[in-house]
Amino acid sequence: MNPIEKMKDFLREVIIDGLEAAKNRDMIKFESLPCFAIEVPREKEHGDFACNVAMLMAREARMAPRKIAEILVRIIADTQKMNHINRIEVAGPGFINFFLSNDWLYEVPVLVCNMGEKYGYNEKRNLRVQVEFVSANPTGDLHMGNARGGAIGDTLANILQRAGYDVEREFYINDAGNQIELFADSLEARYLQLTGHDVPFPENGYAGKDVINTVKNIVLKYDKDLLRLPAEERREIMVEYALKEKLNYIKNTLENFGIVYDVWFSEKSLHDSGKVDQVISFLREKGYIYEKEGAWWFKSTLLGDEKDEVVIRANGMPTYFAADIAYHKDKFDRGFDWVINVWGADHHGHVARMKGAVQALGYNPEKLDILLMQLVRLYRGGEAVRMSKRTGTTVTLDELIEEVGKDAARFFFAMRSPDSHLDFDLELAKRQSMENPVYYVQYAHARICSIFRQAAAAGIGMPPVNEIDPGLLKEEEELGLLRKVADFPEEICIAARTLAPHRIARYVLELAALFHSFYNHCRVLHKNGGLQDARLLLVEIVRITIKNALDVLGVAAPEQM
RNA sequence: GUCCCUGUAGCUCAGCUGGAUAGAGCAACGGACUUCUAAUCCGUAGGUCGGGGGUUCGAAUCCUCCCGGGGACGCCA
Numbered sequence: 273m274n275p276i277e278k279m280k281d282f283l284r285e286v287i288i289d290g291l292e293a294a295k296n297r298d299m300i301k302f303e304s305l306p307c308f309a310i311e312v313p314r315e316k317e318h319g320d321f322a323c324n325v326a327m328l329m330a331r332e333a334r335m336a337p338r339k340i341a342e343i344l345v346r347i348i349a350d351t352q353k354m355n356h357i358n359r360i361e362v363a364g365p366g367f368i369n370f371f372l373s374n375d376w377l378y379e380v381p382v383l384v385c386n387m388g389e390k391y392g393y394n395e396k397r398n399l400r401v402q403v404e405f406v407s408a409n410p411t412g413d414l415h416m417g418n419a420r421g422g423a424i425g426d427t428l429a430n431i432l433q434r435a436g437y438d439v440e441r442e443f444y445i446n447d448a449g450n451q452i453e454l455f456a457d458s459l460e461a462r463y464l465q466l467t468g469h470d471v472p473f474p475e476n477g478y479a480g481k482d483v484i485n486t487v488k489n490i491v492l493k494y495d496k497d498l499l500r501l502p503a504e505e506r507r508e509i510m511v512e513y514a515l516k517e518k519l520n521y522i523k524n525t526l527e528n529f530g531i532v533y534d535v536w537f538s539e540k541s542l543h544d545s546g547k548v549d550q551v552i553s554f555l556r557e558k559g560y561i562y563e564k565e566g567a568w569w570f571k572s573t574l575l576g577d578e579k580d581e582v583v584i585r586a587n588g589m590p591t592y593f594a595a596d597i598a599y600h601k602d603k604f605d606r607g608f609d610w611v612i613n614v615w616g617a618d619h620h621g622h623v624a625r626m627k628g629a630v631q632a633l634g635y636n637p638e639k640l641d642i643l644l645m646q647l648v649r650l651y652r653g654g655e656a657v658r659m660s661k662r663t664g665t666t667v668t669l670d671e672l673i674e675e676v677g678k679d680a681a682r683f684f685f686a687m688r689s690p691d692s693h694l695d696f697d698l699e700l701a702k703r704q705s706m707e708n709p710v711y712y713v714q715y716a717h718a719r720i721c722s723i724f725r726q727a728a729a730a731g732i733g734m735p736p737v738n739e740i741d742p743g744l745l746k747e748e749e750e751l752g753l754l755r756k757v758a759d760f761p762e763e764i765c766i767a768a769r770t771l772a773p774h775r776i777a778r779y780v781l782e783l784a785a786l787f788h789s790f791y792n793h794c795r796v797l798h799k800n801g802g803l804q805d806a807r808l809l810l811v812e813i814v815r816i817t818i819k820n821a822l823d824v825l826g827v828a829a830p831e832q833m
Numbered sequence: 834g835u836c837c838c839u840g841u842a843g844c845u846c847a848g849c850u851g852g853a854u855a856g857a858g859c860a861a862c863g864g865a866c867u868u869c870u871a872a873u874c875c876g877u878a879g880g881u882c883g884g885g886g887g888u889u890c891g892a893a894u895c896c897u898c899c900c901g902g903g904g905a906c907g908c909c910a
Contacts (some may be wrong), residue, residue: 307850315853324852325891337890364853365890409910450909476909578836578906585908592910620837621905646838647904688846691838693844693903709858715872726869766849778847781857792865792874798850811869833872 273395275380276762280310282323282356283370290348291325299343309740319361319369331788337366337568344368357492361639377754378742381557382759384813391813392820397436402603403429405614406526410518411455414525414669416648416696417616420467422669423685423826424615424645425775426531432826433780434761435768437610440534443522443767444599447515448540449592454478458506459514462487463506468810480666486514500691525669529678532825542598548590551598551633552583560632570597575628593622597629604635611639612771614690617646643771645690651697652754667698676701676708679827683710687777709781713818714786714830720815722829723796727808732797744806749790756783757817780821787814 286351287308294300312418315356333340341362348360384391388720403427408418426441433439446452458477462484465471473479483817490498490513510812526533542548552568555561560571566586570593573580583594603611615622623644649672650657650667657667672681675698680819684701687709688694701708727733745754767775796807819829 309850309852311849311852313853314848314856318853322853327852330890369854446910454909565908569908582908587908589908591908596910617838617904619905619910622910623837645838649903692846694838711872712858715870719870719873723869730869770849772849774847775849778857785857788873789875791869792871795869797869832872 273383273393274761274765275376275383275758276312277765279356279372279376280321283310283323286348286357287323287325287344287368290344290351291819293347293351294343294653299337299347300329300333300340306332310575312401313367313369318363318367319443320372321370322363323370324366326362326368330366338362341366356587361614374560374743374746374751374826376746377751379744380754380758381740381809381813382737384816385809388816389820389823391816392764392824393434396438397663399437399609399704400440400607401437401610401612402440402442402606402608403432403612404442405429407446407532407798408522409451410453410515410517411478411483412480413556413579413666414522416650416669416672419529419669419672419681420645420648420685420694421614421616422526422529423682424643424690427682427686427825428550428612428643428771429615430826431764431767431773431776434614434764434824437768438532440608441532442535442537443526443533445519445536445538445540447538448543448595449583449589450512453516456511457582458483459487459490459510460503460507463490463510464497467499468490468798468819482668483514486496486517489517490514491575491833492544525673528673529669532681537599537602538605539595539599542595542602547598547602548595551601552590552594555583555597555632558632563794570629570632571624572625572628575625575631577624577628581625593625593629596622596626597633600626600630600640601635603635604630604633604639605748608640610638612641612643614643614645617644620644641771643690646693648694648696650693652699674699679714680708682826683713684708686773689772689774710827711833712788713780713822714828715833716787717815717818717822717829718831718833719791720787720811720818723808727797730797732804732808734812735805737809739770740805740809741802742806742809744803745810749786749793750807750810753783753790753814755788757813760817760821776821776824780818780825783814783818783821787811787818 273392288305291300291302291305295302306325306328306781308323308328310321310323313322325339326344329340330337333547341361345362345368347653356372356376358373360371361369363369370457382600387393403425406418406421408414429441449494454474457477458479459475460469461473461477465771466487480492487510490510493513498509501509552561555570560574561568561583562571569580569585570583571580581593582591583597584590627640630640631637676684680701684696686693746753763775763779767773792806796804796811798804823830
């Protein structure tokens with residue numbers, strides 16, 4: 273399933289057996305084994321895998337690290353059968369470097385071919401994880417921050433699925449609270465304006481043209497009929513209409529961006545069902561809620577936060593935070609083993625009290641991970657563009673997809689660490705295609721497809737895998753590709769563990785680079801039948817891996833460019 | 834003022850739970866197409882990892898203090 277992990281486990285066993293043997297012979301003294309690492313050295317001269325155990329044991333064993341390593345290496349060489357291992361050496365401050373024979377790499381093609389589009393998936397863990405992301409306000413267009421959140425969240429969800437988790441994608445709909453009131457005010461003002469009344473627009477209202485368009489649709493549907501209704505009723509009808517339209521728009525746009533959710537969760541439903549009230553009562557009974565200046569406060573300072581937070585306003589209305597507590601209770605009640613929220617960094621102040629609330633509710637706050645993503649700053653030809661729904665001066669996700677393309681946009685967002693502040697220059701992204709490395713990767717895939725087209729045209733087909741001898745692949749470029757392909761499942765695991773979607777973008781770039789290099793150095797189609805078959809097999813597994821990695825990123829793998 | 838992120842090659846960024854001589858792309862310069870797509874490859878050059886101190890066998894990575902950039906600190910979400 274995971275060639276790298278398999279090999280690491282094997283070496284780990286070899287080392288532990290060796291250490292036990294040394295202990296039994298009184299050659300190295302130690303009580304317990306340290307938590308040592310088997311890692312892949314950066315330098316090729318340092319072997320295929322390296323181990324730091326000797327350095328970690330030096331203190332307890334009262335022995336120089338190199339000395340420990342030398343004893344261990346000798347014992348391993350004596351007692352182990354040394355299958356897979358060509359040689360072991362001690363290097364640097366006490367690293368033990370393993371040089372493997374290539375036979376383990378030659379097992380990779382069969383594995384990849386058999387797994388096909390499933391290559392990259394690890395064993396099931398029987399753990400359910402929920403990823404909530406984007407959760408944009410349904411009062412406006414999707415902006416660049418939502419785009420980044422979408423790319424990061426969806427890619428992360430894909431990674432977790434392949435790491436063996438059962439994943440659900442969720443969008444939290446903020447269809448309640450103050451902003452909806454403000455949304456209603458904005459709709460009301462626009463409606464009255466469009467039907468010939470001279471009314472002022474609310475100061476902090478949603479001034480974007482998208483709201484005007486929505487109200488134009490309302491006018492098309494109802495004409496001036498709504499004027500005859502009481503304001504409250506009119507507002508209700510308009511909000512319902514507008515939310516429906518907006519959500520529809522959000523859903524469609526995100527689908528165009530390659531994102532499909534399992535669950536759309538309504539904040540309003542938490543209020544309507546009484547779950548917000550219930551959770552506040554619960555916390556009140558537990559002593560986490562107190563009254564001050566007419567409002568009810570959550571005592572988050574008890575749980576490590578800097579300041580307490582209002583949950584029920586003096587006017588009796590619950591805050592967004594109150595609903596969010598109920599929402600997270602609901603998440604854990606649904607039985608998720610791991611809950612991940614992708615939030616913009618502007619919400620970071622909310623993290624500590626959210627975790628505190630989860631703890632107060634009696635759940636393990638470590639099961640909640642909040643992935644903060646730094647904000648996107650948008651530029652157009654070097655000039656900063658302010659992103660605000662209210663002022664309406666923003667580039668929407670639709671426009672981004674239209675201008676830059678889904679694949680380039682998703683790759684671009686996924687390529688960078690969530691922690692990096694992202695300056696996105698639209699002019700640059702459009703003009704300089706070389707700065708969209710997505711083409712580089714897609715081109716590798718298309719090139720491989722082209723080889724198979726050429727082969728087919730010449731009547732050449734790839735024999736069944738078990739009739740091919742991968743051992744004929746001996747060039748440095750070939751071995752490097754095998755090795756890189758073998759890395760993929762492990763790369764997925766690391767990306768999942770560290771919540772680092774950008775690792776996959778970098779991985780597939782490196783894989784594509786190795787392929788392009790191979791392509792320029794080795795011919796696939798030539799006279800020698802055996803080597804030709806082996807190389808066809810090699811590029812086939814590279815193609816599968818590129819395709820699968822691009823799938824993780826939500827980027828298409830074209831067969832022709 | 835407090836908190837979060839960030840500072841690595843000219844530019845944009847990697848660097849996994851501390852590991853060996855800090856990497857990639859773009860830009861620059863020099864090469865490679867009668868041969869499976871040159872949207873490619875090969876080579877050269879480019880660094881005080883913002884700065885000081887500390888922790889240890891070992892620090893770009895961890896701690897601390899400064900300096901610079903972004904963001905958050907509301908009975909908004």
